[in-house]
Amino acid sequence: xxxxxxxxxxxxxxxxxxxxxxxxxxxxxxxxxxxxxxxxxxxxxxxxxxxxxxxxxxxxxxxxxxxxxxxxxxxxxxxxxxxxxxxxxxxxxxxxxxxxxxxxxxxxxxxxxxxxxxxxxxxxxxxxxxxxxxxxxxxxxxxxxxxxxxxxxxxxxxxxxxxxxxxxxxxxxxxxxxxxxxxxxxxxxxxxxxxxxxxxxxxxxxxxxxxxxxxxxxxxxxxxxxxxxxxxxxxxxxxxx
Numbered sequence: 001x002x003x004x005x006x007x008x009x010x011x012x013x014x015x016x017x018x019x020x021x022x023x024x025x026x027x028x029x030x031x032x033x034x035x036x037x038x039x040x041x042x043x044x045x046x047x048x049x050x051x052x053x054x055x056x057x058x059x060x061x062x063x064x065x066x067x068x069x070x071x072x073x074x075x076x077x078x079x080x081x082x083x084x085x086x087x088x089x090x091x092x093x094x095x096x097x098x099x100x101x102x103x104x105x106x107x108x109x110x111x112x113x114x115x116x117x118x119x120x121x122x123x124x125x126x127x128x129x130x131x132x133x134x135x136x137x138x139x140x141x142x143x144x145x146x147x148x149x150x151x152x153x154x155x156x157x158x159x160x161x162x163x164x165x166x167x168x169x170x171x172x173x174x175x176x177x178x179x180x181x182x183x184x185x186x187x188x189x190x191x192x193x194x195x196x197x198x199x200x201x202x203x204x205x206x207x208x209x210x211x212x213x214x215x216x217x218x219x220x221x222x223x224x225x226x227x228x229x230x231x232x233x234x235x236x237x238x239x240x241x
Contacts, residue, residue: 007033009131012212013138022217024210028202036068038202040089045194048102057102058093065089102190106197110182117174120167128154131170131212132163158219166212173208176200 011027028034040061048057065086088108096105123130132153142149153159177200184193 008209009134010138011209012131012135012216022213024206024213027209027213028206034202036085038198039068040065040085041194041198041201044102044105045191045198049191049194054096054100054102058097061089062093065093103185103188103193106181106185106193109197110178110185113174113177117171117178120171120174124164124167124171127164129160129163129167131167132160135163135216153223156219156223159216159223162216162219166215169211169215170208173204177204 007027007029011022014022025031025034029037043064044057044061047060048054051057069083069086092105092108095107096102120130123133136149136153140149153163180200181193181196184196
């Protein structure tokens, strides 16, 4: 495995490797990644509740997001995560600023959760687990022979079943966020909404990745070993021919 651990769903793509060093902290971005992900939301809700000044809250949150990116730039670290976070925070702040409503800071999150929930629900309905597509695509990008790549993991009943289970799990996660947070948005409970967003953000994300890893690790490991044995057998056969 590479020295630099992959994060998010990419970490699940390594579940079938001959390794027991899976780390949930590293999978969610490490301590720094967790802080950088949660800090803008914490600052926004705390500052707005304390001052009730939306413009000041937006300005401070925007400066904080820029500082995070500049810090990575100065330290010559990867900027992709920080830049993607900056774009997301920027959209949220602009949405709140243009609408003059603090609660609209969370609108982008509602939309993304709704889109993910719908897409995963559709994938479950057609019996092609969305999480399986994503994880297998990360594991082995099908630059050619797409049909062979697709059937390789879809025809493995145990692996497909595991992917169906974790796809259901993530669908429930996105739906639960909406069920809890949308009523708070509709009733304009910004403080409660901010707390709910924080609690159902990184902690739920970490739990979903950990449980998903536990579910798919064994069938993926077995599938990977079977694939290797079949490949070795094919190579030996070609050598004898």
